[in-house]
Amino acid sequence: MRQYLIRRILQTIPIMLGVSVVIFFIVHSAPGDPYAYLFGPRTDLKVKEKLKEEMGLNAPLPVQYVRWLGQTVQGNLGYSIRTGKPVAQLLKERLGPTLLLTGTAFLISLMLSIPMGVISATKQYSWLDYVVTTVAFIGISLPSFFAALLAIYLFAVKWQIFPMNQITTPGQPFSMLDLIHHLILPATVLGLRDMAGLTRFTRSSLLEVLRQDYVRTARAKGLAERKVIYKHALRNALIPVVTLLGFGLPNLFSGTIVFETIFTWSGMGLLSFEAVVSRDYPVLMVVNIFFAFMVIVGNLIADILYAVVDPRIRYS
Amino acid sequence: MQPARTKNDDLIRQGLSESPGTWAKAVWMRFRRNRTALLGAFVLTVLVLVTLFAPVITKAALGWGRDEIDQRAIRAAPSVVHPLGTDSVGRDQLTRLLYGGRVSLSIALGTVVIYMAIGIAVGAVAGYFGGWIDNVLMRLVDVVLSFPFLLLALTIAAIRGPGIENLVFSLVAISWPVPARLVRGEFLSLRERDYVEAARATGALPTRIMFRHMLPNALAPLIVQATLDIASIILIEAALSYLGFGVRMPIPTWGNMLSEAQNMAVLTRMPFLWVPPGLMIFLTVMSINFVGDGLRDALDPRLKQ
Numbered sequence: 001m002r003q004y005l006i007r008r009i010l011q012t013i014p015i016m017l018g019v020s021v022v023i024f025f026i027v028h029s030a031p032g033d034p035y036a037y038l039f040g041p042r043t044d045l046k047v048k049e050k051l052k053e054e055m056g057l058n059a060p061l062p063v064q065y066v067r068w069l070g071q072t073v074q075g076n077l078g079y080s081i082r083t084g085k086p087v088a089q090l091l092k093e094r095l096g097p098t099l100l101l102t103g104t105a106f107l108i109s110l111m112l113s114i115p116m117g118v119i120s121a122t123k124q125y126s127w128l129d130y131v132v133t134t135v136a137f138i139g140i141s142l143p144s145f146f147a148a149l150l151a152i153y154l155f156a157v158k159w160q161i162f163p164m165n166q167i168t169t170p171g172q173p174f175s176m177l178d179l180i181h182h183l184i185l186p187a188t189v190l191g192l193r194d195m196a197g198l199t200r201f202t203r204s205s206l207l208e209v210l211r212q213d214y215v216r217t218a219r220a221k222g223l224a225e226r227k228v229i230y231k232h233a234l235r236n237a238l239i240p241v242v243t244l245l246g247f248g249l250p251n252l253f254s255g256t257i258v259f260e261t262i263f264t265w266s267g268m269g270l271l272s273f274e275a276v277v278s279r280d281y282p283v284l285m286v287v288n289i290f291f292a293f294m295v296i297v298g299n300l301i302a303d304i305l306y307a308v309v310d311p312r313i314r315y316s
Numbered sequence: 317m318q319p320a321r322t323k324n325d326d327l328i329r330q331g332l333s334e335s336p337g338t339w340a341k342a343v344w345m346r347f348r349r350n351r352t353a354l355l356g357a358f359v360l361t362v363l364v365l366v367t368l369f370a371p372v373i374t375k376a377a378l379g380w381g382r383d384e385i386d387q388r389a390i391r392a393a394p395s396v397v398h399p400l401g402t403d404s405v406g407r408d409q410l411t412r413l414l415y416g417g418r419v420s421l422s423i424a425l426g427t428v429v430i431y432m433a434i435g436i437a438v439g440a441v442a443g444y445f446g447g448w449i450d451n452v453l454m455r456l457v458d459v460v461l462s463f464p465f466l467l468l469a470l471t472i473a474a475i476r477g478p479g480i481e482n483l484v485f486s487l488v489a490i491s492w493p494v495p496a497r498l499v500r501g502e503f504l505s506l507r508e509r510d511y512v513e514a515a516r517a518t519g520a521l522p523t524r525i526m527f528r529h530m531l532p533n534a535l536a537p538l539i540v541q542a543t544l545d546i547a548s549i550i551l552i553e554a555a556l557s558y559l560g561f562g563v564r565m566p567i568p569t570w571g572n573m574l575s576e577a578q579n580m581a582v583l584t585r586m587p588f589l590w591v592p593p594g595l596m597i598f599l600t601v602m603s604i605n606f607v608g609d610g611l612r613d614a615l616d617p618r619l620k621q
Binding site: 019140141254257273276284291292 | 462470547587
């Protein structure tokens with residue numbers, strides 16, 4: 001197991017390097033001079049060339065990449081073009097709100113989808129099953145930003161139960177209640193899509209397990225149906241679901257770009273969108289790498305969890 | 317006159333050989349029994365026809381052109397003249413809704429066809445040859461799949477600028493690894509089969525073995541994947557266009573029509589402007605998902621629950 005863990009973690013290093021190469025070259029293929037912002041419009045061309053030479057901006061791209069990578073690994077992430085702030089500081093400011101939003105969305109989707117999947121599978125072909133599968137189908141077909149707009153229109157404009165956007169009410173002292181009030185709407189809608197997928201997955205996985213011989217044996221020896229389902233079947237049915245959780249994490253993070261933009265939730269997603277709009281290259285590179293890192297970590301967690309919950313998996 | 321019975325007919329009768337025609341027929345027979353899939357296929361056909369003939373329909377029924385501006389009606393509520401109202405510049409919403417579907421659907425279809433072809437080629441080469449070629453290609457797949465889909469698409473769109481070509485380019489650049497991985501997995505198991513060995517023994521070229529002998533046997537999961545992918549590309553295109561990095565006005569797509577809702581007044585007081593395009597996306601994606609699920613069951617009855 002330990003060997004497997006170490007090897008699996010080491011495997012992520014070349015992927016991370018690959019990600020950094022790809023994003024570095026994509027950003028540096030941008031037309032125009034990405035460093036034009038460093039100089040005033042009236043800077044003498046000769047001075048400009050000299051400064052560029054000194055800063056190493058005239059070096060071949062692979063050389064620049066190696067230098068950039070060296071700096072990044074040491075924690076020097078550069079400065080934002082748009083705000084002039086260090087990128088590391090921006091990350092620090094924006095990470096908290098995003099973790100709060102995605103974490104809540106994750107919990108909501110988990111708490112709703114697994115019971116729904118279980119109900120739907122144990123009462124297969126009942127009207128309850130029909131309702132759950134229909135809702136799940138609607139959930140995966142609804143464009144997420146349209147769902148967000150609908151939610152804002154219904155719950156914030158028409159019925160005014162929740163605030164429309166932002167993390168806290170501007171101009172008011174911070175309070176936990178206010179934060180939660182602002183959190184519910186975006187987190188629920190963000191969790192909705194994952195919830196639909198997880199429900200469907202739990203349902204089909206449990207249906208599969210319920211047909212197994214050991215479930216029939218458990219029933220045959222006279223166990224209560226509750227015990228059969230929760231002690232014998234569900235535990236096995238959740239094995240593949242666990243791996244889906246690891247893959248769901250990056251999905252949630254990816255979703256924050258649209259959601260934080262719509263709800264003006266100033267986290268990593270909104271930061272990414274602002275960087276895209278203003279072509280803030282240093283920020284753009286870092287957020288891409290950050291999100292890719294989350295995807296890789298999510299996959300890693302999924303693999304490890306899979307090995308932990310299912311001893312039948314051989315670590316090869 | 318009855319056509320002469322061929323040897324092949326006899327074989328089919330005995331279940332020993334299958335011509336492509338009978339396979340398609342069997343799939344259709346199974347697909348037909350699935351009511352939701354049939355409903356999805358029906359809705360989809362109607363949508364495709366209506367959007368395909370958008371110029372004819374709108375001309376005859378409404379009389380407005382795609383970009384034609386009615387200066388007396390700006391953000392007008394639905395009326396007899398404009399059944400779904402007009403947008404912020406005074407263009408007829410219903411007309412643009414139909415034209416928009418045309419753009420959204422054809423972008424999705426085109427993108428999926430292009431990256432499926434690329435992905436199949438890459439996956440076939442990796443799975444057939446194996447070894448270091450497979451290793452290199454699959455690490456590349458790992459890298460591309462590690463990027464958050466939407467952010468990378470946005471980054472590419474931001475750098476190359478908005479527009480249909482750049483949109484399709486960025487979607488293709490990110491999407492090809494999924495079919496590549498799928499085909500590679502199928503090919504790894506297929507290449508050990510006897511009939512592949514036999515083809516190799518007769519001296520057939522690798523390309524012929526890959527595309528004539530192996531690919532048809534890996535087709536079922538690919539068809540399902542491609543169908544469901546059309547739905548996800550529609551969603552991504554809509555999100556990108558909504559954020560302003562997809563298709564640009566005046567060309568309408570359902571996504572950029574929804575971006576009207578970025579205006580607070582439109583969002584809060586004029587749902588007639590942004591709800592219809594959202595519903596169209598929803599309806600289309602749901603129908604495609606129904607068809608995809610139905611196809612999965614029909615193509616591979618063993619998977620059926």
